Structures are given as C-alpha cells and as structure tokens.
Amino acid sequence: MEVKKKLTDWRKDLEVSNCTQIEDNGKGKVDTEIAPPPPPTKRRRTSKVWEMFDKIKREDGTELAICKHCKKQYPGSSKTAGTSNLLKHMGKCAGRRDGDGGKPCDEIKEKRSYKSITRSDPLSVVEKDSSENFGSYSNLKANILHTYRKEKEKLTSFINNPSSGRFNLTINCWRRTDGRNTNCCLTKHFIDNGWELKSKVLAFRRVGFSDNRGLFGTFRSMILDWRNLDKNVFTITAQYTEEAYQIASEIKGWLLDQNLLPLTGTLSHVSCLVHILNLLLEDGSQEVNGLLFNTMKCISYVHNKPDSVIKFRMAVDQARAQGSSVTYEDMPAKGTLISFQKFEGIFRLREAFNMLKIFDLDFNSLNINPEDEEWIKATYIYKHVKVLDEAVKSLSGKQSCLTTNVYFPKVCNIYRSLCEWVKGDNSNVSSMAGKMKKKFDTYWENCGLVLAIAIVLDPRFKLDIVKRWFQEIYGQDDAEEQCVGIEFNLKQIYKEYSGGGSNNLTAYFDTLDPLGMPWSTSCSNDAEDGKSEKSELERYLEEPKFRSVKDFDILTWWRANTPNFPILAKMARDFLAIPVSTAQSNPSFNDDVMKIDPTAIDIDPETTEAFVCVRDWRQRPENKA
Template sequence: MDMSNAVNIKSTRLKSVVWNDFDRIKLADNTCIAVCRHCKKKLSGSSTSGTSHLRNHLIRCQRRSNLGIPQLFAARGKRKEGTYFNLDQRKKKDEGINLVNIRFEQEQTKDDIINYGSNNFDQRRSRFDLARMIILHGYPLDMVEDVGFKVFVKNLQPLFELVTSERVEADCMEIYVKEKQKVNDVLDKLPGRISLSADMWASLDGAQYLCLTAHYIDESWQLKKKILNFIVIDSSDTEDKHSEIIMTSLIEWDIDRKLFSMTFDSYSTNDNIVIRIKDRLSQNKLLYCNGQLFDVRCAANVLNMMFQDALEALCEITDKIRGSIRYVKSSQAVQAKFDGIAQQGGGQSKRFLCLDNQMQWNSTYVMLEIALEYREAFYLLHANDVVYTMCPSDIEWDRVSVITSYLKLFVEVTDGFTKFKSPTANLYFPELCEVHLQLNEWCKNPDDYISSLAFKMRSRFEEYWQRCSLGLAVAAILDPRFKMRVVEYYYGQVFGSGAPSRISEAILCVKALYNEHSNCLASLDQGVAWQVGDSSHLPGSERESGDRLSGFDRYIEETNEADGTKSDLDKYLEEPAFPRHAQGFDILNWWKVHAPRYPVLSMMARNVLGIPVSKVAMDSAFNTGRRMLDRDWSSMNPGTVQALMCARDWIRSELES
C-alpha cells in the first residue's frame, strides 16, 4: 500500500469514540484507511465501512494501553462544553466533586445488545450482573453513584450506560421476584416435609426483623435451606399478632400443609406464640403425632445461655484475670519481666497470653484456659511487683480451673455443631446426653459455689431437654449406626432406674410416627397425603373418594402384621447396626441407597433428619449478641431489606450447588 502521498484527515467530523485510537488517512487513490495508534495496523477507514471492525480490533489489540477516562474522551472533550474529571484531581470525599461535570458519553444504540463480531455487549445483562453482585456481597445500593465506581466501569467498558441507585434497586426487586418463583417451584415439588426456623435480627436503628428459613431434604437426599421471609416486626405487638405474621407467611408460601417442625430461639421466644401456631396447625390435622415433635428449641442457644451463667458466676475473677493480662501487656518492660519469671519455672506455656473478645464466649474460655497455665507466673509477678495488685487468690484460681474443665465440653460440643455445613438431626442426641451427664456429675461437687452454679445450669438444660429430647432420640434412632441402642445406652446413665419408662416413650413415639407415615404413603393416590393422624376422620375417605377398596388395603396391612410380616421399622431395628467408625459415612446417602428397602421409614427419615436442631450459623455459634444488619442495609425500607436478604440467600445457594 503506497503511503507516500497519504494525507491525515482532520477528525472534526468523526463522531465515534473509536477514532480516539485510530488515525484516518486518505491515500492517493482517494480511499481512506484507519491506522491503529497502538499497533499501527491498517484497516478500512471508508465512511461506508462503519466502525464495528475498528471496535473488534481494539478488543483484540495487544498493544492498546489501559486508557483512563480523560484520555479516552480527550478528543471529544475539545468539541464539547464542560470540564471533565481528571483522575489526578482527587478528593477525600465524593461529596466534594461536582458530579454534573463528569460526563460519560455512550454510543447511541437501538438495542441493548451491541455486536462486536464474535463478542456481544448486553446492557441489560450487565445491569443485572451488577444488581446480583450488590445482592450477593451486601454492597450498598448507592455505590453506583460513587465517582470511583463510575470511573472504573467506564474505563472497563465505555459502552455500559451508568445506572442510578433507584434503577439498581428496581433491578434487585426484579431479581427477587424471579428467584422467589424458583423457590416456590422447588418447595411445591418437594417429596417430604419442611421444617422452619425463626431467628431474630436487629438493624442499627433499632428495628427488629424476623427471619424465617425453610429446611428440607430434597429429592436427591441433600439437606438444603432457603430464607423465605425477612419481616420487620414491632416488639410491642401482641402474641396473636406475631403468630399471625408467621402463619401468614406459611400460607403465602403454601407450606402450612407441609410443615414438620419449627425451631425457635431458646431465650427470646414467647411460648404462647409457639402454642398458637401449633394449635392452629393441629386443628387441621397438619402435624405428625399431634405436634409432639413440632416445637424445637435451638441447642446452640441453650449451650450459649449455660455458658453465660458460668461466666456470670466467674465475673469478678474473670475481670481480675483480664486486668492481669492487660497489665502484663501494658509495656515491654513488664512483658519481659513476666516472660523471665515464666522461663524460670513460673508456669511457662507454649501459648501466649491473650485477651478475649467479650462478644465471643469461646474466646473468654481460651483466655481463662491459657491464664491457668501461667498461674505460678502471676503469683511470682505479684510477689515481685508492687504495682501488680489484681492477682486472683488460690481459691479463685481453683474455681476457674474446675469451671473451665467442665466448660471445655460445651466448647467442643458447640464447635462440633458448626463443623458440619449441613448438620442432620441425628448428630445431636449423643452430644447433648454427654452434656447432661456432665451436669449431673458437676452438681456433686463439694464446693457450694460450684455445685450451686451446676444446679442452675442443669435446671436450664432440663427445661430444654423436657421439650426436645424425644425428637432428638427419634433422630438418633434413625441413624443406622445407633438405632435403639444409643437411646438405651445413654438413658440408662442419665435416668438410672427411670430409664425403662423413657426408653418406652421413645419407642412408642417412633412407632406412632412410622404408622402415620405409612398411612400417609398409602393415601398418596387419594391426594390427601398432607393430612396425618386417624385416616377415618380425614376428608377424602374411601366412600368420598370413590376408592371402595381402601378398607381392604387396611385389612391386608393388619392381617399381614398378624401373620408375622415385618414392617420397615421392624426390619430396620432388628438388623445389625452399621459400623460406627466407617470412614466417609453419609447418613443421607445411606437412606438414599436403602430407600427401596425401607420405603416408609425412608420417608420418615427424610422428614426427621431435616429438623434444624441447631439453627445458629457457623460464623455466629459463639456470639453473645443478636445478629445485626450492617449500616447500609439498616437504612433501607423493610421491603427492600427483605428482597435483598432473601435474594442473597437464594443466589448463594444456587452458586454453591
């Protein structure tokens, strides 16, 4: 190509932003070419050729520099009025910048999708990707108004049309509506029941929110959970109002007929609210065993409260130890003196002294445990440093030693609850029985200070145990490694001579639950499987449904039992237990594989094992406070907060799966 007589055409009439990266050259034969300023490649520059091929080249050009917005629009800026934002003119706060004068110009397009040959830019898709990012990571909606964000986006993709926070909020709401329909479809097709958990949250402005989460085992035998509602509530409302809010949510999601249990906080839930919901569902025969397993209280909450009882009893001693550690760490000289004492036989430890985070009770346990290892060093420091006056006495150290030795189990059990991402209900019975045994032993301590604390903690635990132990036992029985033996083993130790009646109660509950599942499975063809209990009182009986032989079906079941035909439950309990130490044992996979052998019992296991015995998230199991919304989301209206919280949970679940 002969460039000897080429003429550079002035760009005063070139409207496209791509000409910032090309020089338009007119050749001797009057044809025009476009020369890339970065790699010097020559492309057609004819006015009839358009600019799409130039954009495609810029996407692929390896030498193209990462231009800032001022450079990108420099040529256009000379022809337009107004001042453009200079990246070097930085301000500490966005409020100090005149956003009106920051102009991000876009190509005018007829459609959201702009074709780059083999690459497409979709404005709508990018908008919703932005909304999903904000939902997923909890970013503030008004981040799209930040100058830094605008600069970054425009430098990354100049064709993206910037949006307002109002537009982003509308996009988030649209995502919420679409994702909600997906969740509705999933819940509608579930093969088993749903268990619900209720959590209280608070915003920074004092508003209270009720978070309702559905827990279930899906058709592939995976334990799943979905936040259904995040509702603002008024603490001054009556119990009727609170129970009505929950019932309304159940009905709106059409899961009132599918509910198996509800898990509540152990310390903040009014029993009357639970009773009202339970009675409402029981009246319509929607609960198994007349709701005997419906009311569940969070196990982690109970352990948390008992630990708080212990810390309250140790309050003065803990303050002394906390003050002692602060003193040691107050200066390098004191720290060096303390380290020297420890090295000379004052209780040197491989661990370093640390202060606790008083919002994380396990950190207080660790602080006390490590301090005990330096007990002798603190004695010697007290004897050699007149300034240090807060050393605990021998009796106080002894009490800390005894109490922390007992609390070690609480930490281990709570930690065990959280090490599983999706813990099934069978895991809790043995652990909580160990806690029960520990409390019984602790109450025998000769120190009245220790024993009185133990009695207080045991009283709190027994209140929980009376309410939830039956459900825990049933779940443990459905673990093929345990079956009835684990109940017999622990009840014998916990209740002594009273064990037989407790064991009998667990057996009767398992049999009653099995029979109701058997009736429910038999009635599937009649379309009333959501109803449980005495089938003779259910709508859709044999005469109403037109099935004249359903009575015959019951006759066959009864005569088979009389003839010695074993039920699923009988076969399961009589067969040897699965080895407890088998590596990689997955109880849900076991039931998935054995469902054809135990059709009724597997249906029952699906419902029972999905109960959220502990509903506390892994990252907040040791927290002493209520879960809080962050600053940005606290300032939003309740409807938007619910949409963002629910959509975030649903999108995360989808990504994880």
C-alpha cells in the first residue's frame, strides 16, 4: 500500500509540473513557472514473477525473462507480453515443483519419461501421460526418442568394448490377431563385466505383407543397426517353427559368409525348448480328445437342466460317501473350455458322473459318459505328460532366466522319460511317446552339445554328470561312445578359445599371474616352451569338484576363479548366457507388447520401437555395461 500511495502522489506531482501556477506576491498576481520535480528513481519490478525470473537484454534490444529453475525463456518486455505467461509458468514449472532448481526442462522431462515408460500398461502410458504430464503426444514422443538414443549409445559402447565378449540373441515373431502384421523382436543375452546374467531388448519392428525385406531382411537390419553387433554374435535362439527356423538359418548363413561365427557355426542355432515341449503337450492332448469331447458334453448337460444340477449334487455327495475326493467346485463353469492342463480336476468328476447315471436316467440314456477304459487311458497318459507340463511351467516362469548349466539335467530327464515310455508296456503311451521322441530327437541333436558344455563348466559336476546321464539314456555301452564325442568336441572348442590370441584374452580379462605377466600370455608361452604339461581344461577337470550344493552361484565362482582359468572363464561367460528358450527374453514382455496398437493411438514405427526398448531398459537397468 505504501508503494502504491507513493506512485499516486508522484503521478499528481508530474501533472502539476506541466502547468503554470498563478501566485499572489502582494503586488498583484503574476505568472510563476514551477520547476519540475527531480526525475524519479528507476522503477522497481514489483511483480512476484521476478523472484523466479532473471531479466536480460540482448544485443538487438529485446528483453528476455529466464526461469531461474528450468532455464526456459519468455519475452521479457512488459509492452509486448506482460507477465501473464510468466505467472502461468510459475504454476507449472517442473523444476520449481520437484525441487530440481537449476536443472534444464529437458532433463526433468527425461526423468519423468523414465517413470512413465516403466509402467505396466504401455497403452495407458501413451494415452495418459501424453495428456497429463507432457501436454501432448509430441512431447512424450520427443522424450522417448531422446531417452532411446541416449541409452542406445551406452549399449553400443558396451557392445564395442573388447572386454564385453560375445552375445547370444533370441529372435521372436508374433502374428497379430488381425493377420496384417508380424511383430519382430531381437533380444541379446550376455554376462556382463561384473559376472551378472543380463538381457536387453535391442529392436522391435512390425513387418507387413507389403514389406519387401521379409522377416530375414528385417532381422538383419535390426542387427546391423547396432554397430559391430554382427561381429559379436555367439548363438541364435529361435522358436521351433518352420518360419523361425528359416530365419535363424538365413542369419546363420549370412554371418558364416562373413566368417563372423565362432566354431564354424556348429553351436550357433538353438531351438526354443519351451516351444518344442508345448508341441509335445499337443501330441498328448490328441491322445485324449475323445474323452475330452465326451466330458464337455457331460458338463453341458448338467448346466443346461436345472434339475440335473440337483441330481449332480446328490451324485457328488454319494461319491464322497464312498471315498472320492470330488467336490462341487470341480465342475467347470458353463462354457469353459477344458485344456489338458486342467484335467487333474476333471478326473475327480469321474465317480460323480458314474453316480449321476444312477440318479438321472436321462443322462444315462444319452450314453455320453466316457467308459472306464477311456478314463484309465487318459489318466495314464496325463500322469506321464504332466512331466512335460511341469517343465514348461518352470521354463516359462518369472524366474526362468537362469544360466544354461541349469537346464542340462531337466532336458536329460525329459529325454530319458520319453525313451522309457517308448519301451513301456502300455501301447497307448508307447505310441504317443514315439511321436514325441521323434520331435525331441531333432532338438537333442541340435542342442545337446550346447547343454553338455554348459554343465561341464559347472564345477560341481564337470564331465561326471554327462557320463551318468548318458548311461541313464543310452545304456552303458552306447553311453561311452556318446561321451567320447562330447569330450572330443569339448577339447576342440577349448583349442579354438585358447588359440584366439594372447592380446584378445588379455584385453578380455585384464588379469595377471603371480609373476606379474598376463595369464593368457604366460599360459601360451609355457605351452610353447614345454614347461606346462597340462592345459587349463585338463587342470580344471582333474581338480576336485566343488561340493554339490543346491544354492550355488556359478557366476560368482567363475568370477573368483578367472585368474586360475582365464580361457575357460571366457568359455563360461559365453556358454552360460545361452538362452534355451525365447520365453527367457522377458516372461511378461510378449503380452505387454501385444497391447500396443499403433493404429489406435497413431504411433509411428520409430517411436514404437523406441518405446518398447526404453521400457525394457528402464525396467532392467544396465549399470555395469
């Protein structure tokens, strides 16, 4: 109020100073000119906005108001813009609100975009954040692309680091329900410099029918988009389909033509274990289709007749009185499709349906209840195939991303089971197992060596576990021949790794022996001079095995023993990161990606790929790469 009063008084004085005052000096009235008051001091910027903005004058005379917190610029002249824009900015300044004073707006937006991108529902992120957090989709897009390019540069530097070793890739393809496009995803799996198992989505593209590149061309461009990634590929894991197999074979051929694959590509193509097990489950389901069909008829009959529900409850009570564990809840809801995995609950309905034939003559006359022979056959098959179903669940779960050595006993157990079923007395099971084993033989021939090498690199087991499992699968005589082949290939692989050159190994591990020499150099010199009688591989296999504990951290063991076995450690780092299934890329990733509908929210391909990649990177940060 005091300032306002002074301004009012000064304005009145200014008006009087421009007029003539008539003064009476006793001799009559004369005109007297009053001298103007002294010029006022410089007017202060009294608006509260100047507590938050700095005002500067540029060379061309224009004025700018710069936010002290986020450094955003506005016109600073009151004649052109006033302070309304500045007041609006004060209310929404991210730097001021978040306590990030001094940080540029782009940095603040980037931090917010990180939080937004890691939410569970990709579609809601784009729809909600574009309107609430950033004001428009274009702002969100800019932040996603900025984050993508920044993080991609970090990953590219890691890929090109000589100490990073080789990478294992998975290729995934999904056909959208509309049939118009195919989603293609490329993921790398590796063990980082800190000996931690990691995976990163590298690229995500949609391929339409009109795309001349095709699926192989798309995946090749995805690999080439990452500088020198093609020079560091170790293996490729693909689904067990004709289409995926063709893509993986073409990628393998392309890399072999450039002499980029190690071991002449012998181990480069790994089939998806989960996919082939699901195919075996389908074979099992085919064997019980008749019982499944009749069971569905029984369930529909009960649901469609109100009095049948009452009679069914009476049948359940009677069955329980005779020792059955069936309950009312075992009856599926109306219209529910029964999968093979749900058969365990269906089997308990067997006694209830048998009793229902007594309580309900109409039900009995329809003759839809499966015969006892069908129930026995289905129960016996389910008991066997359940082994495969449990394996699929363990491989597809959230904790499925494990080192490769873990899967050798699991795969061997499945293969042994199939061999036993084929030789069993039950003709139904034997016939079913024969079809299954034929498919699994192909997988075993392609991937058995990879799994065997990985388990040999487990210091708890080494070669002993391979010999024991082969005896279980092949018998004593054939097992010896199979083990000879594994040992031969193991030595050949070791020779290729040890012949990689001392410079490469030194850069890879950067470790010294007790004499202060690089381990790889000293080892190779010893071999040349004849001073070392045994190789690393021989020493490793002959040393006592580590105690066979369940909770064993194999990566920590290899990190500690790298100085003792630098060449084998390089092998371990490559082999233990090989994914046995494309489901290991990210168990929940497939479903999340499929929620994104670019046509509904007008997302261009570049932004879609950046969004999918950044979301994966922010959920699984790579601090050590």
